[in-house]
Amino acid sequence: MQIAKQAAELTAQGIGRTYGDFHALDDISLTIGRGEFLTLLGPSGSGKTTFLMILAGFDRPTSGTLFKDGADVTRLPAEKRAFGMVFQGYALFPHMSVEKNIAFPLQIQGQSGTQIQSRVDDMIDRVGLRGHEKKRPADLSGGQQQRVALARALVFGPSVLLLDEPFSALDKNLRGSMQDEVRRLHQETGTTFVFVTHDQSEALALSTRVAIFNQGKLQQVASPRDIYERPANRFVAEFLGDINILPLAGAAMNGNGAVARCGEQQIRIASAAGAPTAHLAIRPEHMALSTERPAAGNVLPVTIEAVTYLGPMTRFAARVDAGPSLVLETPTHATTPNLVPGSHAWVSWKEEQGYFL
Amino acid sequence: MRDILKPALLVGPLLLFLAAAYVVPFLGVLSWSFTLPEPGLHNYANALTDELILSVFLRTFRICLFVTVFAVIAAYAIALVWVRGTPAQRLAAEVCILIPFWISVLTRAFGWVALLSNRGLINTWLTQLGVISEPLTLVRNEFGVILGMTHFLVPFAVFPIASAMRSLDERVLLAARGMGASRARTFWQVFLPMTAPGVLGAAIIVFVFSLGFFITPAILGGGRSVMAAELIYLRIFQSPNWGLGAAISVLMMVVVGLLLGLLMRYARPKSMLS
Numbered sequence: 001m002q003i004a005k006q007a008a009e010l011t012a013q014g015i016g017r018t019y020g021d022f023h024a025l026d027d028i029s030l031t032i033g034r035g036e037f038l039t040l041l042g043p044s045g046s047g048k049t050t051f052l053m054i055l056a057g058f059d060r061p062t063s064g065t066l067f068k069d070g071a072d073v074t075r076l077p078a079e080k081r082a083f084g085m086v087f088q089g090y091a092l093f094p095h096m097s098v099e100k101n102i103a104f105p106l107q108i109q110g111q112s113g114t115q116i117q118s119r120v121d122d123m124i125d126r127v128g129l130r131g132h133e134k135k136r137p138a139d140l141s142g143g144q145q146q147r148v149a150l151a152r153a154l155v156f157g158p159s160v161l162l163l164d165e166p167f168s169a170l171d172k173n174l175r176g177s178m179q180d181e182v183r184r185l186h187q188e189t190g191t192t193f194v195f196v197t198h199d200q201s202e203a204l205a206l207s208t209r210v211a212i213f214n215q216g217k218l219q220q221v222a223s224p225r226d227i228y229e230r231p232a233n234r235f236v237a238e239f240l241g242d243i244n245i246l247p248l249a250g251a252a253m254n255g256n257g258a259v260a261r262c263g264e265q266q267i268r269i270a271s272a273a274g275a276p277t278a279h280l281a282i283r284p285e286h287m288a289l290s291t292e293r294p295a296a297g298n299v300l301p302v303t304i305e306a307v308t309y310l311g312p313m314t315r316f317a318a319r320v321d322a323g324p325s326l327v328l329e330t331p332t333h334a335t336t337p338n339l340v341p342g343s344h345a346w347v348s349w350k351e352e353q354g355y356f357l
Numbered sequence: 358m359r360d361i362l363k364p365a366l367l368v369g370p371l372l373l374f375l376a377a378a379y380v381v382p383f384l385g386v387l388s389w390s391f392t393l394p395e396p397g398l399h400n401y402a403n404a405l406t407d408e409l410i411l412s413v414f415l416r417t418f419r420i421c422l423f424v425t426v427f428a429v430i431a432a433y434a435i436a437l438v439w440v441r442g443t444p445a446q447r448l449a450a451e452v453c454i455l456i457p458f459w460i461s462v463l464t465r466a467f468g469w470v471a472l473l474s475n476r477g478l479i480n481t482w483l484t485q486l487g488v489i490s491e492p493l494t495l496v497r498n499e500f501g502v503i504l505g506m507t508h509f510l511v512p513f514a515v516f517p518i519a520s521a522m523r524s525l526d527e528r529v530l531l532a533a534r535g536m537g538a539s540r541a542r543t544f545w546q547v548f549l550p551m552t553a554p555g556v557l558g559a560a561i562i563v564f565v566f567s568l569g570f571f572i573t574p575a576i577l578g579g580g581r582s583v584m585a586a587e588l589i590y591l592r593i594f595q596s597p598n599w600g601l602g603a604a605i606s607v608l609m610m611v612v613v614g615l616l617l618g619l620l621m622r623y624a625r626p627k628s629m630l631s
């Protein structure tokens with residue numbers, strides 16, 4: 001069942017927000033499609049909350065325009081936008097029961113008692129809070145409070161749901177199950193979701209698209225796969241987990257790809273890696289480590305500096321001879337035991353797995 | 358074991374001081390009430406049957422109730438400005454809250470007399486403006502006492518209310534507004550209930566404090582609306598009937614104790630303390 005009356009499309013055009021001389025947001029342009037699940041991802045202080053508050057109408061941009069379904073809503077106050085919002089820290093009404101919290105937005109809309117009761121009942125079932133209706137928020141666990149906040153934000157069928165770091169206070173296991181829950185609610189309601197997090201794996205797991213923020217600037221908007229595998233710049237590449245960056249010399253196009261030198265070794269790079277630059281980026285899990293020189297792919301000689309056992313994976317720190325230090329992760333079952341600190345080895349990767357930065 | 362003993366050692370002197378300053382004198386007063394002028398319950402029998410004494414009790418509770426209601430309402434408004442106003446408004450509120458602490462209770466009581474008496478500023482102005490022909494009786498009655506006491510107690514009520522307002526999570530208000538609630542509705546259904554523990558705390562402070570008021574009612578009541586503390590004073594220093602004065606004191610303590618007990622029991626002490 002679709003409980004959203006209609007999912008909305010939001011377009012930000014050159015949105016800026018300054019505090020004195022400080023640019024909390026700088027020229028953000030972005031379209032959030034109908035029914036999309038967009039995640040705003042960035043380090044703390046990068047402007048995610050500020051942008052979300054502007055989308056919600058709790059804050060006004062100092063420059064730029066915000067459109068909802070093509071209409072300018074930049075100056076429309078929050079109470080007229082009627083977006084659902086889940087705040088950091090939940091912001092439940094502590095003096096009201098679970099039921100009353102969820103009923104609050106419906107009462108404001110002036111719905112009849114029976115209508116309110118049936119919608120609240122439906123919502124309580126959807127988020128799995130049956131049996132807790134009469135409790136106060138203080139008597140619930142963190143995960144349950146989170147569910148109340150979700151129910152309260154979705155019960156009136158908002159055209160957009162905004163979520164500000166909703167899971168940051170939950171432990172890791174609970175976080176996983178709440179992520180599943182949010183994904184299910186997104187599918188069931190069909191509403192446009194805008195989700196803020198500073199956790200990159202959460203962003204990759206949930207979203208249809210991810211928007212990366214840093215220092216008030218939008219760095220890249222793309223699907224999780226493209227963000228991870230084709231980051232637009234070094235910040236995005238490094239923010240989404242470990243990455244190895246190799247200095248290149250004499251990079252040039254060559255047939256359907258490019259060639260370059262890294263130290264003594266000749267490196268081949270596939271055409272999808274972009275225009276040649278002086279740096280090649282490769283994710284740690286795309287690199288292999290062996291004691292014998294592999295016959296195929298790009299290879300570099302290294303010295304092992306550290307080995308860390310992580311259960312299913314083993315992590316190596318390895319220094320390219322007279323070059324940069326690399327991080328590698330290989331499946332533990334495929335790791336040879338004689339790769340110990342101080343030993344010499346070869347790293348290798350396929351030519352389509354590196355890209356220019 | 359040492360973890361328990363250490364704080365006990367640190368707090369010990371304070372406990373000794375409190376015992377010396379409050380408990381011992383109170384036990385003395387308690388024993389007077391049963392032994393002066395001769396042993397027996399006659400002082401309590403007198404206090405609970407004497408019409409004059411009962412009327413003073415009744416008046417004391419009536420005045421304290423009005424003072425509590427007015428002081429808490431005024432304090433709520435001031436705290437609201439102090440916590441949520443513009444910077445200029447905050448400063449103004451802060452000055453209004455702090456200045457009364459620098460002016461003695463006597464000065465303030467006489468200040469009210471100067472304003473309210475028959476030949477005081479207010480009556481003089483109103484007469485000159487032709488609004489009234491006879492001066493209004495604004496002082497030497499319950500009105501004057503309630504006004505003076507309310508004025509004195511408002512700043513004390515501001516602090517617990519303001520602290521409740523400060524600890525309120527701003528995002529809860531944003532949440533209500535975001536769901537379409539008007540400012541008025543957000544105030545009545547969210548802000549006020551969430552700050553209610555502070556209001557209750559303020560009301561208890563004001564009520565208990567006002568029960569023992571002496572100087573303000575003595576000056577602004579002009580001997581016509583005697584309250585319990587003044588009555589105790591009269592019985593001990595003027596009549597002198599120490600036993601009866603002591604019995605009245607003990608009865609007041611019992612009433613305060615009962616009131617606090619009731620509030621703690623029925624007004625969710627958990628939320629009051631947090």
Ligand SMILES: Nc1ncnc2c1ncn2[C@@H]1O[C@H](COP(=O)(O)OP(=O)(O)O)[C@@H](O)[C@H]1O
Nearest residue numbers: 019023024042043044045046047048049050051
């Ligand atoms: N009211 C404010 N006054 C001044 N600076 C602010 C204010 N609100 C936010 N900022 C600044 O704007 C930047 C972005 O903040 P925010 O949007 O909360 O970041 P995020 O949610 O990504 O952690 C921060 O550097 C923060 O200090």
Ligand SMILES: [Mg+2]
Nearest residue numbers: 048049050165
């Ligand atoms: Mg934030």
